[in-house]
Amino acid sequence: MKDYSLQVERIEKAIEQGPFSDELRSLEKYSCPEWYENAKFGIFIHWGVYAVPAFNSEWYAREMYQVGSLAYEHHLKMYGAHKEFGYKDFIPDFKAEKFDASEWAGLFKAAGAKFVVPVAEHHDGFAMYQTELNRWNSMDMGPKRDVIGELANAIRAEDMVFGLSSHRAEHYWFFDHGLGYDSGIDDPDYADLYGPIMKGPSGLHRYQEAHPSKHMLEDWLVRTCELVDKYQPSLVWFDWWVNNLAFRPYLRKFAAYLYNDGVTNNYGAALNYKYDALSPRAAVFDIERGQMNEIYPLFWQNDTAISKSSWGYTENQVYKTSESIVADLIDVVSKNGALLLNVGPRADGTIPQKDQDILREIGSWLKVNGEAIYDTRPWTLYGEGPTKVATGAFSDTHRSDFTSGDIRFTTNGDTLYAMPLARSQDGVVRIFALAKNSNHAPREITNISMLGHGPVEWSQDNDATTVFLPKNGSSMPCALKIT
Incomplete structure (x- = not known):
């Protein structure tokens, strides 16, 4: 010994x-x-x-x-x-x-x-x-x-x-x-x-x-x-x-x-x-x-x-x-x-x-x-959506798959990123945290673009901000850049 x-x-x-x-x-x-x-x-x-x-x-x-x-x-x-x-x-x-x-x-x-x-x-x-x-x-x-x-x-x-x-x-x-x-x-x-x-x-x-x-x-x-x-x-x-x-x-x-x-x-x-x-x-x-x-x-x-x-x-x-x-x-x-x-x-x-x-x-x-992803920090809330994620070990294969309604946020300086965790079939993304009357988004949205694509169509009302994504056939999540 x-x-x-x-x-x-x-x-x-x-x-x-x-x-x-x-x-x-x-x-x-x-x-x-x-x-x-x-x-x-x-x-x-x-x-x-x-x-x-x-x-x-x-x-x-x-x-x-x-x-x-x-x-x-x-x-x-x-x-x-x-x-x-x-x-x-x-x-x-x-x-x-x-x-x-x-x-x-x-x-x-x-x-x-x-x-x-x-x-x-x-x-x-x-x-x-x-x-x-x-x-x-x-x-x-x-x-x-x-x-x-x-x-x-x-x-x-x-x-x-x-x-x-x-x-x-x-x-x-x-x-x-x-x-x-x-x-x-x-x-x-x-x-x-x-x-x-x-x-x-x-x-x-x-x-x-x-x-x-x-x-x-x-x-x-x-x-x-x-x-x-x-x-x-x-x-x-x-x-x-x-x-x-x-x-x-x-x-x-x-x-x-x-x-x-x-x-x-x-x-x-x-x-x-x-x-x-x-x-x-x-x-x-x-x-x-x-x-x-x-x-x-x-x-x-x-x-x-x-x-x-x-x-x-x-x-x-x-x-x-x-x-x-x-x-x-x-x-x-x-x-x-x-x-x-x-x-x-x-x-x-x-x-x-x-x-x-x-x-x-x-x-x-x-x-x-x-x-x-890189160099970012959390926003005022992590995201929104129906899929429940449990805190704790050995749980990542024991939950439902994420849906297009599950959206996550990150920030870098004055830029906000919103990322739907799955692609919607109709290309429409509704972000409720960015509604006009939301407490989370007091500043006015001036532009939304999709990384790798460019500007996208969008509208904002009292219920949500709605984004219309291009139909490119990808099954990967996308990232929306919001300023």
């Missing part, structure tokens, strides 16, 4: 020398960087060893050891007994032979993304970067490349902001299903991949029942601070397990370390958190696969995926449409948020053609309508 005392001491001394301490009252003096509030749209990347089996989801590493699960039965059928072929045995086939960081970055740029967040380490414990803290890493095994380092350079070369995510906190219980039988995960030769294994609580969201050891917590802190030292990410994303009460003091230490490094090295650092791991003013609140039902007073983020079925690459993905993703982006931005959209590359390093097509369709839309 590694002794992290010297590394922890170094981290604590570095915190003492910066403007932020690990006390919550100090972290609450943090201000979200302007680049983040202006960016609005980023790309998330789940890529790792789990792309080799490419079955069911990126949680294959856990579920393959869960007796009776689909992944367990699939593993027996395809690879044999777990003791003879365990998760570690997928690593040699994770070759990434077609991985081209510059090609990926060019695609994300074409998609209109302003920031990119690859997963540096997922729950499975395999690091996608060069490190001496973990021999199970992409430089020493599998691809034999510093994937995160290559992506950092390529993303910055395209003038996008580089971030990363770590799921190390979830690793400590991720393989615990293999403890119940002779699965091979207790082999001491592989203890540094599968362990140290903490028995997870019944129900993984009952995270307060778990009691990670001091060594696990120090291991997490040292590994995550190493990512800051090596790559200086402007955004760091954590999954939900840092909500565990034992983790929270270490999370505050990490936040102080990241923010201080951002100040020292002059990059606007931001940190995402879920649920109540931190306070709203100490970091940027993130909702997984979910949104807000109103304007949130502080900048926030929705992380979701192109696929409805998995974050990592699997066969037979169930995809969202580019139209629905653009509508979600508009809805999120109207409520003071950003959208972080995930893709899952194959094990060979290629991004599936369907993912590429969707990203390029989004990019084409943003090329025309981006001024209604």
